[in-house]
Amino acid sequence: MRIYLDLLNRERRSLLLRYASFKMLIVIFLVTYYMYINSIINSNAWTMGLVAFSFIKLLFVVAVFSIVYSFMLISAFAANVYDYEVIYSASLMLINSIFGTNVSRLNNILVGNVTLSIGDLLLMILGFLLWISVFYNISFVAKGKVSHFMWSLAIILLTLVGLEAMGQANIMVSEWPPASVSDLITNSVVILAMLTFFIIEICGNLAYAATIIDEYYKKIDRLSKSFREILMGQIRSELVTSERESESVSKLRLSPLALLMLRGYSGMYALEETGEELSSKVAGLIRSEGKNDREFVTSILGLKSVPRFTTTVLSIITGLLVKLPLAILLTLLAFILANSFGSLYPELVEIRTPAFSLIILTLIVVLFYLFGDFIARRKFR
Amino acid sequence: MILKIRITNVAGIYLLITFFGFFFALSLFQLKYLLSFLKASGVDVGFLFPRASDIVTFAPWLLVFSGILLFAFVLSYLRFSMQVRIVLPRLEITRAVSNDRIFQGELTSVKIRIENPTIFDLDRVILTDMVPDTFDIVFGENHVEVNIPAGGKIEFAYILRAAARGVHLIGPVSIMLMDKSSFFATTIEIPVFSEIRVFPSYRDIKRLEITQKTMGGFLPGQHTMFKLKGSGYDFHQLRQFYYSDPLKLIDWKASARLGKLMVREYHGEKVIKIYILIDTSYTMGYGYRRFTKLDFATRAGALVAYLAQKLQDFFGVMLFSSTVHNFVKAGRGRGHFMQILSVLAEAEPEGVANLPGAIRYLIDYEPRSCFLVIISDLESDVGAIVEGVKIALAHKLRPAIIVPMSPLFEIPPPRSPFRQIFREAVMIEYMRRLNTISNKIARFGVRVLPATPQNIISIVLESYVRAKQRMIGAI
Numbered sequence: 143m144r145i146y147l148d149l150l151n152r153e154r155r156s157l158l159l160r161y162a163s164f165k166m167l168i169v170i171f172l173v174t175y176y177m178y179i180n181s182i183i184n185s186n187a188w189t190m191g192l193v194a195f196s197f198i199k200l201l202f203v204v205a206v207f208s209i210v211y212s213f214m215l216i217s218a219f220a221a222n223v224y225d226y227e228v229i230y231s232a233s234l235m236l237i238n239s240i241f242g243t244n245v246s247r248l249n250n251i252l253v254g255n256v257t258l259s260i261g262d263l264l265l266m267i268l269g270f271l272l273w274i275s276v277f278y279n280i281s282f283v284a285k286g287k288v289s290h291f292m293w294s295l296a297i298i299l300l301t302l303v304g305l306e307a308m309g310q311a312n313i314m315v316s317e318w319p320p321a322s323v324s325d326l327i328t329n330s331v332v333i334l335a336m337l338t339f340f341i342i343e344i345c346g347n348l349a350y351a352a353t354i355i356d357e358y359y360k361k362i363d364r365l366s367k368s369f370r371e372i373l374m375g376q377i378r379s380e381l382v383t384s385e386r387e388s389e390s391v392s393k394l395r396l397s398p399l400a401l402l403m404l405r406g407y408s409g410m411y412a413l414e415e416t417g418e419e420l421s422s423k424v425a426g427l428i429r430s431e432g433k434n435d436r437e438f439v440t441s442i443l444g445l446k447s448v449p450r451f452t453t454t455v456l457s458i459i460t461g462l463l464v465k466l467p468l469a470i471l472l473t474l475l476a477f478i479l480a481n482s483f484g485s486l487y488p489e490l491v492e493i494r495t496p497a498f499s500l501i502i503l504t505l506i507v508v509l510f511y512l513f514g515d516f517i518a519r520r521k522f523r
Numbered sequence: 524m525i526l527k528i529r530i531t532n533v534a535g536i537y538l539l540i541t542f543f544g545f546f547f548a549l550s551l552f553q554l555k556y557l558l559s560f561l562k563a564s565g566v567d568v569g570f571l572f573p574r575a576s577d578i579v580t581f582a583p584w585l586l587v588f589s590g591i592l593l594f595a596f597v598l599s600y601l602r603f604s605m606q607v608r609i610v611l612p613r614l615e616i617t618r619a620v621s622n623d624r625i626f627q628g629e630l631t632s633v634k635i636r637i638e639n640p641t642i643f644d645l646d647r648v649i650l651t652d653m654v655p656d657t658f659d660i661v662f663g664e665n666h667v668e669v670n671i672p673a674g675g676k677i678e679f680a681y682i683l684r685a686a687a688r689g690v691h692l693i694g695p696v697s698i699m700l701m702d703k704s705s706f707f708a709t710t711i712e713i714p715v716f717s718e719i720r721v722f723p724s725y726r727d728i729k730r731l732e733i734t735q736k737t738m739g740g741f742l743p744g745q746h747t748m749f750k751l752k753g754s755g756y757d758f759h760q761l762r763q764f765y766y767s768d769p770l771k772l773i774d775w776k777a778s779a780r781l782g783k784l785m786v787r788e789y790h791g792e793k794v795i796k797i798y799i800l801i802d803t804s805y806t807m808g809y810g811y812r813r814f815t816k817l818d819f820a821t822r823a824g825a826l827v828a829y830l831a832q833k834l835q836d837f838f839g840v841m842l843f844s845s846t847v848h849n850f851v852k853a854g855r856g857r858g859h860f861m862q863i864l865s866v867l868a869e870a871e872p873e874g875v876a877n878l879p880g881a882i883r884y885l886i887d888y889e890p891r892s893c894f895l896v897i898i899s900d901l902e903s904d905v906g907a908i909v910e911g912v913k914i915a916l917a918h919k920l921r922p923a924i925i926v927p928m929s930p931l932f933e934i935p936p937p938r939s940p941f942r943q944i945f946r947e948a949v950m951i952e953y954m955r956r957l958n959t960i961s962n963k964i965a966r967f968g969v970r971v972l973p974a975t976p977q978n979i980i981s982i983v984l985e986s987y988v989r990a991k992q993r994m995i996g997a998i
Contacts, residue, residue: 261570288533288705292537295540296539299540303581306574307572307578315581315584318580342537342704354668358669424630428662428682441634442632444664446678447669449669450670450672465598465599469595473591474587477586477587500586511601514598514601515601518601
């Protein structure tokens, strides 16, 4: 049976390697994405985001201060002390000793002497959101939750627009429709859109692979431990049981007949319903089933349902090669159709509005869905 | 097969981004009007958003980007729905159970094999083989999260411990399918079932066997209890002649040798006919999980059947409540014992006890005298119980009634004084009712034996041994 333990160990190592490589790939793609984001926004946004954290901390201190001050006021009044200045200073000192904050800064905030413009505040919020997206992505890498990754993308895109409006980003956008290919290549929005699309596809797929491997690794680990315990006799309570058994027999003064009967019983009673009994039964069953069916042991150890990822990378590439061009083509088709309506009926203002383009797009989406569904039903009935 | 495809929260956020893009693009087109309106109204936001007018150029690009995202989503959905429609119904699932007839507490292994014969990959499948809670999974796992490539197959196995007696179904196999991007999910249950028949625990029988072994193959007192002196073929003893003895019993050789008349005595084994009647009314299903009154009753029944088989007696079983659910006519032998175990495994609590009906049914099939072990909580109508006893006695059926005392089986040991008082009160009320029934039945010379979880097995055994000693139901 040791051979199966070796097999399990080998499988665990191989899974770990695959898991690490998938995670590394995710990190590389995310870092690339953030590098691009960083290149189009002002670094001031990141700094203001950090300032926001300290500002939030300061707000928390102010909240604590107000509670402390209220209690101290009540206590002082109870002791017939009505010196507000002393109570205020004592509260400030106490808070300073607990949190170690800058007293003059805290005092400034408390007296309403805050030098923070609305622009700074907005920038702080946007910077804060940028950092939140980073944290979401860290969580995504660590836990593999795709929803966190999606939230981070949503936050980044929202923040980028805000930063651009505030003049804190340098997004190069050409007029629609693009006049040349260079208009497309140099267009920051196009590059960002492409990167976002790629990252959704690639990171989503890699995260799925990593999650499956992670689950499987844990499963193999659990099974390996219990298999070793069962087959190699590594059961902790074994000694305890035998001590209990010998103690109970030796302490009693028994007649020869009673002793005879007890011997018969004790072997079974001592083990009845214990982990040892169950383990030995399981080990016996695995051995006997293993003799009848050679593949039984590998099945029970999960070695015959190991996830395979030979085609995963290939399917990501083919998915991108099919999905992205088709999606672009269909979108462009929708807009071209909307434009042609506009040129056909130039007197109608409504059909030259973006809302009309959107309606056409929605229509094409619905038609495409119905057509695709119909084809699938017909072909694979 | 109609399958519902769920859109996950990941897809929700994706769509949020897409529709936000559309919404934002449309808003941007109106932004220049808003800005000029604000300027005309005397509100200048230029200091806050200096490039507000520039981002209007984003609008068409945003529309295109959102459109691409939306089409990509639809394409993903079409691919997934195709997977669901084509692959899931064609999955070949087989389950192999190593032993489908086991005793309670014993183990069996289950192996599941899933094959994907189609040309499509299954990206992410969470397979769960549904196991009822009457089994414990002691090794391996009944679920797996995996991908099954086109034409591929997977196998997984696990070991079950039968924790409760009965006829149980393993299955169906639940499959949760998700796409690679975790956008869509669907769940389906494939109706692949396997029946496992779990006989009552063999533990009590094993104990009896061990006791037998330590006593040199006999049960305590068996050699004195179950022999009938005076008839049979086995030599018992020589004794002096009494005038009442028939002359044919005189051993002339021994008389000549000893110089006085000696009689040769023989003995033969008593054989009785016993029926185990188990009340399977719904109240018998109460008690701790996997240790209900009915579970104890079936364990006791199995033990009596085993003992009867060992001692060459005829034994049968009946499960009854409102009607007779199962009846096995008295017989003997190993095969008959296994049949009885199989019937005991099927006992399920349902309906209300109808003892007279059960006795009448028995009389139809067994018109001759026999001994009945009735295991019932007697929680049905008192008059009906008494009537049942009367009918039995009128047809030479001698019953002994073993009553599992409900409060002791159902109410957990008290941990607080309040619960102690509650338990005491329940016990007092219960005993008052039981005494009333006992007194009514005792008038006919029938014993009602109250049993606790600790002694129910021994009480049932004792009543059997008593019947054997007194030749009740002897053939």
